[in-house]
Amino acid sequence: MLKTIDPLLTPELLLVMATMGHGDELAVVDANFPAASVALRTGHGRVVPLVGVSMPEAVRAVLTLLPLDDFVDTPVRRMASDDSAPDNLPEVQREVQVVIDKAAGRPWPTGIVERFDFYEAARHAYAVVLTGERRYYGNVLIRKGAIPPDA
Numbered sequence: 001m002l003k004t005i006d007p008l009l010t011p012e013l014l015l016v017m018a019t020m021g022h023g024d025e026l027a028v029v030d031a032n033f034p035a036a037s038v039a040l041r042t043g044h045g046r047v048v049p050l051v052g053v054s055m056p057e058a059v060r061a062v063l064t065l066l067p068l069d070d071f072v073d074t075p076v077r078r079m080a081s082d083d084s085a086p087d088n089l090p091e092v093q094r095e096v097q098v099v100i101d102k103a104a105g106r107p108w109p110t111g112i113v114e115r116f117d118f119y120e121a122a123r124h125a126y127a128v129v130l131t132g133e134r135r136y137y138g139n140v141l142i143r144k145g146a147i148p149p150d151a
Helices: 012-018 035-041 055-064 091-104 117-121
Strands: 024-027 047-050 076-079 112-113 127-131 140-143
Touching: 012 035, 012 047, 012 127, 024 035, 024 055, 024 117, 035 047, 035 117, 035 127, 055 091, 055 127, 055 140, 076 091, 112 117, 117 140
Parallel strands: 024 127, 047 127, 076 112
Antiparallel strands: 024 140, 076 140
């Protein structure tokens, strides 16, 4: 155990986040996502498991340490659902949006990526984090920001 580090963040996930650079993306995905096959093509090359952890819990833990990229409008992009109308956002995505807004300290809407385009984008991510989330469309890409030098 380490002080002030969320216990959901495994040693492997801490290493992944520490070695990511500005603009690298982390795919945080649900239990139904083809994580193993997609992860083979990422920079990390293998799945980072967070067994039994929900999507909102995983994103909250990641965002305690990973800065969001404020050089882009949507540093978090979510997989589009079959009905991606704004008023029909899946519950899991609504919960993740609350986590993002809280971490950012302001409303910060997520971008939307069509399902098959999301799979392809995840293959270009730095790593894939597999959660235990069982609700459909619990998949996001989080773009790492930069930490400015001390002023």
